[in-house]
Amino acid sequence: MEPLPSLEKIRSSASAQPLTDTLGSLLESSPVLSQTLVPQLHDKLQNLPSPLESYAQLIELAINQVRTWDKDLQAQFISGHPRIGETKNLSTFSAKEQGATHPTSTPTTPKVLARLAHLNAYYERRYPKLVYIIFVNGRSRAEIVRVLEDHLGLEHSLSIDGPSLDAAVPVEIGSQTWLGELDRAVIDVGLIAKSRLRSLGVD
Template identity: 80%
Template sequence: MAPLPSLESIASTELDSPLALTLGSLLEPSPVLTSILVPQLQQKLHNSSPLQSYAQLIDLAIAKVQTWDTDLQAQFISGHPRIGETKNLSTFSANEQGAGNPVAPTPPEVLARLAHLNAYYERRYPKLVYIIFVNGRSRAEVVRVLEDHLGLEHSLSKDYPSLDSAVPVDIGSKEWLDELERAVLDVGLIAKSRLKSLGVE
């Protein structure tokens, strides 16, 4: 895993700047991060006092994302992989999700359950993907967390309840907005956890 660039170089305005690379690593890369967040933060950093820490950078980034319209915020969180995905993961995501762990691989029924729950969640909350700060929990533990979050019985069924039974929440409703806000904040928690794993603040 490549080290983070120096804080002094973060304010560079180059397209593939240290800021873009740092945010892509800590927050997961996405088109909206590159095209909107990076330029906004470059301008803010250029006109403000030098950064004191990477944690401060994450706080600035999340605060800026929270000012966006909800569609852009939804695009931002969709840069994170779904819980239980096993392919095309960043190094950080693979480590956090325990992907490729030969000592304790995730049972296939747990992966199938997660795939179903993700699909159910996305029908319940249109335009959103389920984001959670895993914080060391196994995928099996996250299954139970997500079931509780959705008000579902604990199960290892790969198709229960049916996706058709998921009643969509209205986009822009309080419940939908609360879920979006929680997801954005959890992206920040994940990023700060990644800093700790690198031994930096």
């Protein structure tokens, strides 16, 4: 993986490319990141009264900016992260976090992957326009299955298709419950980014 651009380069460069590269790596590349977050944050960084103190500060500035957006844009932002259990087209960081490239990780069974796929679909029926984001923090996919079941109020199960998706009663978009789930996901994207910094030995 290429080293991150220096903080001074990110802050002072007339081009937004160093910022795009950094945020794309730490927060996952997406159209809303490159088209909305990067231009907004680049302008803000140009006018900072003092130098950036850390990459963690940059992440905090980015997440705080995202939280000022309308809710549809925020939902697009979190959708830039892959679903838990996805195995294809993952960034280097996501592959490591999901155990796809770690040499000592225990391979995830097809049944666990199928269960995760069903739970993701159930979650997305429960919370329209949202995808399930969580700071994995070293937990295996099998452990995340139990975390997601608890989050959805479901019994622990090895079923790959139960309960039926029709049983997922949608939460109203814009309701307090939906907004709380969206905000939790945005915050967790920031936690994931800071964990990525630690894996690089920077802060």
